Amino acid sequence: MTAVVVIGSGFAGLWAALGAARRLDELAIPPGTVDITMLAAQPFHDIRVRNYEADLSPCRIPLADLLDPVGVVHVTAEVTAIDTDAHTVTTSGGATYDYDRLVLASGSHVLKPAIPGLREFGFDVDTYDGALALRDHLRRLADGSPTAAAGTVVVAGAGLTGIEVACALPDRLRRLFAGSNVPLRVVLLDRSRIGSDMGASARPVIEEALSANGVETRAGVAVAAISERRVSLTSGEQLAAGTVVWCAGMRASSLTEQLPVVRDGLGRVPVDDYLRVIGVPAIFAAGDVAAARTDDDHLSVMSCQHGRPMGRYAGYNVISDLFGEPLLALRIPWYVTVLDLGPAGAVYTEGWDRVVVSDGARAKDTKRTINTRRIYPPLTGNRADLLAAAAPELQSRP
Numbered sequence: 001m002t003a004v005v006v007i008g009s010g011f012a013g014l015w016a017a018l019g020a021a022r023r024l025d026e027l028a029i030p031p032g033t034v035d036i037t038m039l040a041a042q043p044f045h046d047i048r049v050r051n052y053e054a055d056l057s058p059c060r061i062p063l064a065d066l067l068d069p070v071g072v073v074h075v076t077a078e079v080t081a082i083d084t085d086a087h088t089v090t091t092s093g094g095a096t097y098d099y100d101r102l103v104l105a106s107g108s109h110v111l112k113p114a115i116p117g118l119r120e121f122g123f124d125v126d127t128y129d130g131a132l133a134l135r136d137h138l139r140r141l142a143d144g145s146p147t148a149a150a151g152t153v154v155v156a157g158a159g160l161t162g163i164e165v166a167c168a169l170p171d172r173l174r175r176l177f178a179g180s181n182v183p184l185r186v187v188l189l190d191r192s193r194i195g196s197d198m199g200a201s202a203r204p205v206i207e208e209a210l211s212a213n214g215v216e217t218r219a220g221v222a223v224a225a226i227s228e229r230r231v232s233l234t235s236g237e238q239l240a241a242g243t244v245v246w247c248a249g250m251r252a253s254s255l256t257e258q259l260p261v262v263r264d265g266l267g268r269v270p271v272d273d274y275l276r277v278i279g280v281p282a283i284f285a286a287g288d289v290a291a292a293r294t295d296d297d298h299l300s301v302m303s304c305q306h307g308r309p310m311g312r313y314a315g316y317n318v319i320s321d322l323f324g325e326p327l328l329a330l331r332i333p334w335y336v337t338v339l340d341l342g343p344a345g346a347v348y349t350e351g352w353d354r355v356v357v358s359d360g361a362r363a364k365d366t367k368r369t370i371n372t373r374r375i376y377p378p379l380t381g382n383r384a385d386l387l388a389a390a391a392p393e394l395q396s397r398p
Helices: 011-026 063-070 128-143 160-176 196-212 254-258 304-322 360-374 383-389
Strands: 002-007 034-040 044-046 060-062 073-076 079-083 088-091 096-098 101-104 108-110 152-156 185-190 215-219 223-226 230-233 238-240 243-246 250-252 283-285 336-340 346-350 355-359
Touching (some): 002 011, 002 096, 002 304, 011 034, 011 063, 011 304, 011 383, 034 063, 044 063, 063 073, 063 383, 101 304, 128 160, 152 160, 152 238, 160 196, 160 215, 160 243, 196 336, 196 355, 336 360, 346 360, 355 360
Parallel strands (some): 002 034, 002 101, 034 073, 152 185, 185 215
Antiparallel strands (some): 044 060, 088 096, 108 250
């Protein structure tokens, strides 16, 4: 039995596993020839990019519904070590898996610096469980003593995630604290400019939306310390706040440190046009752990927009590589950003300089289509549907 191991069940990991199963089917490889195993810490595929939303019920899909129909084995286990010489993977439970080919797609995590109180009192929406913890915390505050701090949330980091979180929070707080006299306040801060990642064209739209949503902003300011009911800023300002949501900075999975390569500033490993880790035989990488060229001038970003096609191509190529078939080069000729701005709508940009194409209700419709349909795998449980969706093809612009 030849073994293909996929680490991770996020956008890249899921589509790598499905893409590999599809390529086996396409090549008419007899059953029992190649075993595809996914190792993931949770038995779910999480729609991570929706974690800023209040209702998370559609955001967690059992892996059994997606992988069992196509014959991919999924094991709930946290991978702790990769031995590139022995071609083995070890989990926290001590189990060891041999691989002939490996796809590393273990994703990324929010980077939390050593700020006093951040780990004890800070929240995030980096994971499904983290988003649930924030939801439950806000509910407890709404049900508790009506203090000034209870209704104040500080969002640290005004990149894409921070903006979406901040824009969604005022409406969430109004619903939670309905009938209460607790003052409600959302403060979004960043050590740089608010929305600096979005470029000059989109920033005015974002600033107007934040204002319309009642979100206060602090630019050029960072969190200095956090306690249960207070946030100290580097400007010297003290905010009475019962909640801090940390959205500043991302880092590739620490499993990239297991590979004998030089990683980039985000902890990502270098891959060639076919998603093979450069200098490490038999290992492919996709999604947030990989720095892949999308065109002649740009590398991939940590987003499902790039993670999903990277996974499909990695899955196709890992099987093609096993059987000496031609590999497909990844190229993604377009780039868009669609940012949810809460009740103010959304903003949709095209190109790496993020030129605004639409905003308000029109962009909100696009964002809703992406969040509820475009990024989802087929939920029919049908083998043919799942394999068809795993084709190494690029979607058109949304």
